Amino acid sequence: xxxxxxxxxxxxxxxxxxxxxxxxxxxxxxxxxxxxxxxxxxxxxxxxxxxxxxxxxxxxxxxxxxxxxxxxxxxxxxxxxxxxxxxxxxxxxxxxxxxxxxxxxxxxxxxxxxxxxxxxxxxxxxxxxxxxxxxxxxxxxxxxxxxxxxxxxxxxxxxxxxxxxxxxxxxxxxxx
Amino acid sequence: xxxxxxxxxxxxxxxxxxxxxxxxxxxxxxxxxxxxxxxxxxxxxxxxxxxxxxxxxxxxxxxxxxxxxxxxxxxxxxxxxxxxxxxxxxxxxxxxxxxxxxxxxxxxxxxxxxxxxxxxxxxxxx
Numbered sequence: 001x002x003x004x005x006x007x008x009x010x011x012x013x014x015x016x017x018x019x020x021x022x023x024x025x026x027x028x029x030x031x032x033x034x035x036x037x038x039x040x041x042x043x044x045x046x047x048x049x050x051x052x053x054x055x056x057x058x059x060x061x062x063x064x065x066x067x068x069x070x071x072x073x074x075x076x077x078x079x080x081x082x083x084x085x086x087x088x089x090x091x092x093x094x095x096x097x098x099x100x101x102x103x104x105x106x107x108x109x110x111x112x113x114x115x116x117x118x119x120x121x122x123x124x125x126x127x128x129x130x131x132x133x134x135x136x137x138x139x140x141x142x143x144x145x146x147x148x149x150x151x152x153x154x155x156x157x158x159x160x161x162x163x164x165x166x167x168x169x170x171x172x173x174x175x176x
Numbered sequence: 177x178x179x180x181x182x183x184x185x186x187x188x189x190x191x192x193x194x195x196x197x198x199x200x201x202x203x204x205x206x207x208x209x210x211x212x213x214x215x216x217x218x219x220x221x222x223x224x225x226x227x228x229x230x231x232x233x234x235x236x237x238x239x240x241x242x243x244x245x246x247x248x249x250x251x252x253x254x255x256x257x258x259x260x261x262x263x264x265x266x267x268x269x270x271x272x273x274x275x276x277x278x279x280x281x282x283x284x285x286x287x288x289x290x291x292x293x294x295x296x297x298x299x300x301x302x
Binding site: 104107 | 177178179180184188189191192193195196199
């Protein structure tokens with residue numbers, strides 16, 4: 001797999017993530033909680049982590065939040081989302097790389113969702129300089145369990161499918 | 177779902193419930209707010225809420241007039257006043273940080289304040 005192929009594939013992944021984020025914001029949630037999201041675009045970051053590794057995963061995550069800021073135009077949500085993207089990507093990488101014997105992709109994705117929420121709440125604490133916002137974290141963690149479970153489940157299918165139909169992606173070590 | 181996943185899920189559920197219980201018990205106790213009684217702009221009394229003070233009344237007798245304040249469970253009201261329109265009596269209980277009862281003829285302000293002043297969040301926006 002050549003460098004150009006990889007670049008195109010990564011930019012495709014970023015655009016899929018963007019489309020998912022935009023679609024996701026149109027889906028109403030059954031519970032009214034600010035900050036609780038489905039996290040569909042986390043799927044893209046997880047798949048990138050599995051297929052291309054840590055460097056490209058964090059690249060996709062950061063690009064996704066940056067371009068999403070340009071689409072939605074809200075800078076404050078960009079600060080929340082990029083910190084969440086970085087922390088969740090780092091923790092998901094650690095969980096996938098070193099603990100993949102213990103966790104399946106579902107567990108990895110739950111770790112990522114929880115880390116994303118934790119980073120978001122921490123940034124809110126720093127921005128509003130009020131530690132009491134941490135009292136909101138337990139609710140967000142419970143919600144992140146559900147979203148993380150389904151994101152992990154769908155990522156499992158995606159990775160299986162990619163392994164079957166895009167074998168070229170998984171033979172990268174020899175050519176790059 | 178492997179075994180590790182299930183343990184992780186259990187761990188997060190336990191963690192969130194435990195921290196929720198902890199927060200409910202300690203972080204938001206009623207001790208953090210107090211009643212501030214001000215006459216003519218000066219704070220003359222500062223009362224912390226306490227279970228033993230429920231039903232207790234405090235007379236405020238100044239050169240401007242007379243009011244009787246009653247303390248409830250985390251709330252406070254004015255029950256007697258010698259001002260003509262008795263707006264302060266009609267207002268009833270106040271309980272949240274930042275709420276006030278004002279009696280203009282007697283220059284009396286009863287306010288509920290928090291320990292750390294302006295830390296109460298008005299609104300959160302994402």
